[in-house]
Amino acid sequence: MADRHSRSADVSTGGPGVTSSHARPAGATASTGVLDGQPGGNAPVPPDFRINGGGLGGGGSLPRRKGFGAESMFRGLTLAAGTMVLVIIVAITVFLIAKAVPALRADDANFLTETDWFANDSPPRFGIAALAFGTVVSAVIALVVAVPIALGIALYLSHYAHQRIATTLGFLIDLLAAVPSVVFGLWGVIVFVEPVRDFSVWLNKYFSWIPLFGGDGPFGRSLMLGGLVLAIMVLPIITSLSREVFMQTPTANEEAALALGSTKWEMIRTAVLPYGRPGVIASVMLGLGRALGETIALAMTLGFINEISPNIIKNGGNTIAANIANGFGEAGEIGRGALIASGLVLFTITLVVNMIARAIIYRRREFTESAA
Amino acid sequence: MAKRVEATGVTAYYGSFKAIDNINLRVEPKTVTALIGPSGCGKSTFLRSINRMHEVLPGARVEGSLTVDDENIYDKDVDVTAVRRMIGMVFQRPNPFPTMSIFDNVVAGLKLNGVRRKSVLQDAAEKALRSANLWDEVKDRLGKPGAGLSGGQQQRLCIARTIAVEPQVVLMDEPCSALDPISTLAIEDLMFKLKDKYTIIIVTHNMQQAARVSDRTAFFSIERTGDPGRLIEHDSTQKIFSNPSQKKTEDYITGRFG
Numbered sequence: 001m002a003d004r005h006s007r008s009a010d011v012s013t014g015g016p017g018v019t020s021s022h023a024r025p026a027g028a029t030a031s032t033g034v035l036d037g038q039p040g041g042n043a044p045v046p047p048d049f050r051i052n053g054g055g056l057g058g059g060g061s062l063p064r065r066k067g068f069g070a071e072s073m074f075r076g077l078t079l080a081a082g083t084m085v086l087v088i089i090v091a092i093t094v095f096l097i098a099k100a101v102p103a104l105r106a107d108d109a110n111f112l113t114e115t116d117w118f119a120n121d122s123p124p125r126f127g128i129a130a131l132a133f134g135t136v137v138s139a140v141i142a143l144v145v146a147v148p149i150a151l152g153i154a155l156y157l158s159h160y161a162h163q164r165i166a167t168t169l170g171f172l173i174d175l176l177a178a179v180p181s182v183v184f185g186l187w188g189v190i191v192f193v194e195p196v197r198d199f200s201v202w203l204n205k206y207f208s209w210i211p212l213f214g215g216d217g218p219f220g221r222s223l224m225l226g227g228l229v230l231a232i233m234v235l236p237i238i239t240s241l242s243r244e245v246f247m248q249t250p251t252a253n254e255e256a257a258l259a260l261g262s263t264k265w266e267m268i269r270t271a272v273l274p275y276g277r278p279g280v281i282a283s284v285m286l287g288l289g290r291a292l293g294e295t296i297a298l299a300m301t302l303g304f305i306n307e308i309s310p311n312i313i314k315n316g317g318n319t320i321a322a323n324i325a326n327g328f329g330e331a332g333e334i335g336r337g338a339l340i341a342s343g344l345v346l347f348t349i350t351l352v353v354n355m356i357a358r359a360i361i362y363r364r365r366e367f368t369e370s371a372a
Numbered sequence: 373m374a375k376r377v378e379a380t381g382v383t384a385y386y387g388s389f390k391a392i393d394n395i396n397l398r399v400e401p402k403t404v405t406a407l408i409g410p411s412g413c414g415k416s417t418f419l420r421s422i423n424r425m426h427e428v429l430p431g432a433r434v435e436g437s438l439t440v441d442d443e444n445i446y447d448k449d450v451d452v453t454a455v456r457r458m459i460g461m462v463f464q465r466p467n468p469f470p471t472m473s474i475f476d477n478v479v480a481g482l483k484l485n486g487v488r489r490k491s492v493l494q495d496a497a498e499k500a501l502r503s504a505n506l507w508d509e510v511k512d513r514l515g516k517p518g519a520g521l522s523g524g525q526q527q528r529l530c531i532a533r534t535i536a537v538e539p540q541v542v543l544m545d546e547p548c549s550a551l552d553p554i555s556t557l558a559i560e561d562l563m564f565k566l567k568d569k570y571t572i573i574i575v576t577h578n579m580q581q582a583a584r585v586s587d588r589t590a591f592f593s594i595e596r597t598g599d600p601g602r603l604i605e606h607d608s609t610q611k612i613f614s615n616p617s618q619k620k621t622e623d624y625i626t627g628r629f630g
Contacts, residue, residue, distance in 0.1 A: 252467035253470065255461075256463065256467045256533075258456065259425055259534075260533070261456040261457030261537065262484045263453055270469065271469060275470065277471070
């Protein structure tokens, strides 16, 4: 603040007005104290900011650049904050690998292909195959169900609903995102399991020729139940992000489509969806990340049978995260290491998903810049 | 290919605010009519009510009758999308679809109307781009994004997109206000050419432009802020700019007001 005061003093005395920490050609660009310290600090200033005479733009000789000041301190702080992220990521990875390696050495089966998880037996036999399968399948079910509904809600909120309804409904959707996952788990295993069981029985009765819905029960606490609960959990993420993207569609493009004689739905297909596509993909990726990592809701709803089966309605299914939550309590030394190894696999899967999402968001940024 | 537009008692509202009041205006086929007047006088509102784009905004509505060759486009059973296909519009800022190639931009309107045959689309695209004086500049890069063109080219692309569906009337809402003088000249040349086939109504703030391109000029004005815009005078462009019958028009075109 003292810095700024001294600058305004410069103005009133007509002394050298170039800011102390930026060397800039005198009088080339007027500058306000507010903008200083940002890269955009040399943005053009409206005429009324220009004070007659030398003004903020200078006049007189240029002061030298400071060796150390608020600028370099802030720079150091941000650098430290940035580095910390890297340190944490590396620390987690090192921890996971260090704990996992001994357990993997002791594993009597092939970790990548084995479906069973008997990490506390001797010799221990465990593998990630069934868990990874369950993780991916439940997440895929969640997305298949959630994405169309979420996009429908997002389009309704951004282009169809009355302002007041959109605000209220948008708030409720955000509220849904705030419900703790353990509550979803409880609701899923106590309440939601009933209709899902009835639905599974019905599917099995008429569609048992499709491998997905075959078998002869019991039904209910299945990958489908887990996937549907996950769908409800990722719905708000996809909805609110997609809605944001859809609302950013330039009015000019929407009007262009309407003026060509398109109906509202045709306008959405011509202008809104193509414009929002990269953002929607990114939001789906974020939802997928959430679904892959979800622990407690699946630990409560799944039936825990480690097997790779195309059947999604019979009791069973297990995921990496749910297996960790359920097995950590009674795990021994090797057992813990084995769980950590599975965590490493999950970490890898989510990392890849996040990187894809980042890449898409980045591409979108380039795209909007070129479009503007 | 061109139709007569006749507005009778057109009054437009934004919610409870009356933007234009009782506009009566007749536009003959294959002419260019310029709408001029100070900012906020309702020129654009009137223009947008000619192809029913005004009502797109929430709370906006239009009263009165607007006929195109004696057909009232505000009749209850008229399909609004058909109206907009018949009366094309070019906007103030070039607005090509950013995700589409040059080719896809031009044929967007045809695709919306269900034209799928590749050969038909190609012919229509070439014809529209030629009419818009853009073909030679883009014929080698039809697959490139439309947003990558210069501002003037983008605006001609938007004109090509508008005339590709072969409308009867073309509305232009300050089509040159975001363009440099050379691009502006290119668009003005284009308007002379398009006049042979279309009825053109253009809103402009540039009085030299109105004098250059239009056959007839309509002057809109408001008493003071908050009042609805009214049509003050409508006559041949030559008369308006040399010997207007209204004092207000004279004040405006000589720069004493607005």
